[in-house]
Amino acid sequence: MRRMRAWWAVRKAAAGRDAGMSTTEYAMGTIAAAAFAAVLYKVLTSGAVSKALESVIGKALDAPF
Secondary structure, three states: OHHHHHHHHHHHHHHHOOOOOOHHHHHHHHHHHHHHHHHHHHHHOOHHHHHHHHHHHHHHHOOOO
């Protein structure tokens, strides 16, 4: 009987802890990740970055072995 009470005490204590993100925090994290992805997409598809990436890839493909 004592083991059962101890088991329930542990379960009750664990249930009372706040050990995770709430729905609002998940929503804010998702919005922040989407905004970061949009900014990153815009940067990577800009003319200057696109030309630099093409240059790097072109040099890598033309490298002598």
